[in-house]
Amino acid sequence: MNIVFVEPSFPRNQRRFVHALREVGANVIGVGETPEDWLEHEVRDALVAYYKVDNVTDVHQLEAAVKWAQSIAWVDALESTVESHQLAAAHVREARGIPGTSVRTTWLCRDKPSMKEVLRAAGIPTAASTAADTADQVRDFAKEVGYPLILKPRAGAGAQGTVKVTSDGELETALVGFGDTPSIAVEEFVDGHEGFYDTITVDGATTHDWITHYYPNVLEAMRHRWISPQFVTTNRINDSAMYAEVRELGQRVGEVLGIGTSATHMEWFYGDKGLRFSEIGCRPPGVGCWDLYSAANDVDVYREWAHAVVHGRVDHPLSRAYSAGIVALRPDHDGHIHGYSGVDEVAGRYGEWIIDTHLPGAGTPTQAVEAGYMANAYVRMKHPDYDTLRAMLDDVGRTVHVHAG
Incomplete structure (x- = not known):
C-alpha cells in the first residue's frame, strides 16, 4: 500500500x-x-x-x-x-x-457548533450551543441560556483559546479578547466530571478503545499554577455501567458523523444531568496519550493504528493490565528553571511504576501554565490498580517541586 x-x-x-x-x-x-x-x-x-x-x-x-x-x-x-x-x-x-475521511465528516469534527447541531438532531445529549458571528449574537445567547457560558474558537483543539464567563461583565471582557475573530463557538457550561474516550475504528466499528479521566477538569487545571493536574486512563473500562454508556455514546457519535477508519478523540462530561457529549476529533489524541495507552496495554498503539489503516484490522488485543497516567509539574515562578526537589524521594518510592520522567535542565525557559500538561516537567506512571495509581500521582504532585525564577 x-x-x-x-x-x-x-x-x-x-x-x-x-x-x-x-x-x-x-x-x-x-x-x-x-x-x-x-x-x-x-x-x-x-x-x-x-x-x-x-x-x-x-x-x-x-x-x-x-x-x-x-x-x-x-x-x-x-x-x-x-x-x-x-x-x-x-x-x-x-x-x-x-x-x-470525507470533507463533511472532517468539517463536522472541526466546527463545534455544526457538530453539536447535527448530534442534537440525532438525539445525542450535548450542551446548548451556537455559532456567533457578532457580539450581539453572543449576548442574545447569554440572555436565552444564562451563565456560566464557554466561549472558544470554532475549530480549536482541546482547551486552547477557551474562556469561561459567569456574568455580563466577564462576557464583555472575553469578547474583547477574541478581537477580530470572525466567528466563535458559544455554549452552555456543563458542570460535572470531565474525561475523554479515544478509539481506533475500522469501517466505523470500534476495534480499540480507552477511557481517560481528567483531575481536575481542564479549564481549572490550565488556570492555576498550584495545581499539578493529571489525566489517567483506566483499565476498568469493562467493569462500569457508566463506561458502557460512554462507549455507546462514542459509537453513536461516530455513526452520525460518518467516521470510518480513523483514530478518534472524544471529550465528555458526567454530572447531575447525566452523560453529555462535549466534542470529538477525527484524529489521535495529543499530549502523549498513546504512549500511556501503549504502556498500559502491552501494545504499540501507533502500530495498531497503522495496521488498521493498511490492513483494515488491528493486530494485537489490549491487555488492560495497567492503568496509566501523567502528572504535570508546574514551575513555582515564570522565568528559567533552577532545579528540582523531591525527585529522589519519588524514585525511591515508586521506581518500578514510573514509565518515564521529563525534567528540563537548569536554565531552560519555563512555559505558561496554560500551555498544557507536557509544557514543563512531568512524570508518567502505571499500576495494575487504578486507585493506587491515583494516590501515587497525587503524591508525586505534592512531593516534586520545580524551582524557577
Whole structure:
C-alpha cells in the first residue's frame, strides 16, 4: 500500500506514525514544510519519497503534492494526524479520488457548533450551543441560556483559546479578547466530571478503545499554577455501567458523523444531568496519550493504528493490565528553571511504576501554565490498580517541586 502522510517530521511524534506505517508494510510518501535535506535521517529513511510545500494546510499546495505522488505511484490513502491539517487533507482526498475521511465528516469534527447541531438532531445529549458571528449574537445567547457560558474558537483543539464567563461583565471582557475573530463557538457550561474516550475504528466499528479521566477538569487545571493536574486512563473500562454508556455514546457519535477508519478523540462530561457529549476529533489524541495507552496495554498503539489503516484490522488485543497516567509539574515562578526537589524521594518510592520522567535542565525557559500538561516537567506512571495509581500521582504532585525564577 502507498500512503501519502502529511508533515512527517513536525511535531516530533509525527515520526512515530511514519515508522509504524512502514513497519506494517506501507510505502510512505511524505509531504511537509521542511526542506528534504534538513530532514533527520530517521525520518528520511522511513520515506520512499518526499515533496516539500510551503504550507501543508493550503489545499492547492497539498493537492499539487498529492498529484505529484500519484504521478509516480498509485496512492491508496492520504493520512494526517494533526488537527490543523485535517480539512485540507479531506479536500484533497475528494479532489484526487482517494478514499478516506470525507470533507463533511472532517468539517463536522472541526466546527463545534455544526457538530453539536447535527448530534442534537440525532438525539445525542450535548450542551446548548451556537455559532456567533457578532457580539450581539453572543449576548442574545447569554440572555436565552444564562451563565456560566464557554466561549472558544470554532475549530480549536482541546482547551486552547477557551474562556469561561459567569456574568455580563466577564462576557464583555472575553469578547474583547477574541478581537477580530470572525466567528466563535458559544455554549452552555456543563458542570460535572470531565474525561475523554479515544478509539481506533475500522469501517466505523470500534476495534480499540480507552477511557481517560481528567483531575481536575481542564479549564481549572490550565488556570492555576498550584495545581499539578493529571489525566489517567483506566483499565476498568469493562467493569462500569457508566463506561458502557460512554462507549455507546462514542459509537453513536461516530455513526452520525460518518467516521470510518480513523483514530478518534472524544471529550465528555458526567454530572447531575447525566452523560453529555462535549466534542470529538477525527484524529489521535495529543499530549502523549498513546504512549500511556501503549504502556498500559502491552501494545504499540501507533502500530495498531497503522495496521488498521493498511490492513483494515488491528493486530494485537489490549491487555488492560495497567492503568496509566501523567502528572504535570508546574514551575513555582515564570522565568528559567533552577532545579528540582523531591525527585529522589519519588524514585525511591515508586521506581518500578514510573514509565518515564521529563525534567528540563537548569536554565531552560519555563512555559505558561496554560500551555498544557507536557509544557514543563512531568512524570508518567502505571499500576495494575487504578486507585493506587491515583494516590501515587497525587503524591508525586505534592512531593516534586520545580524551582524557577
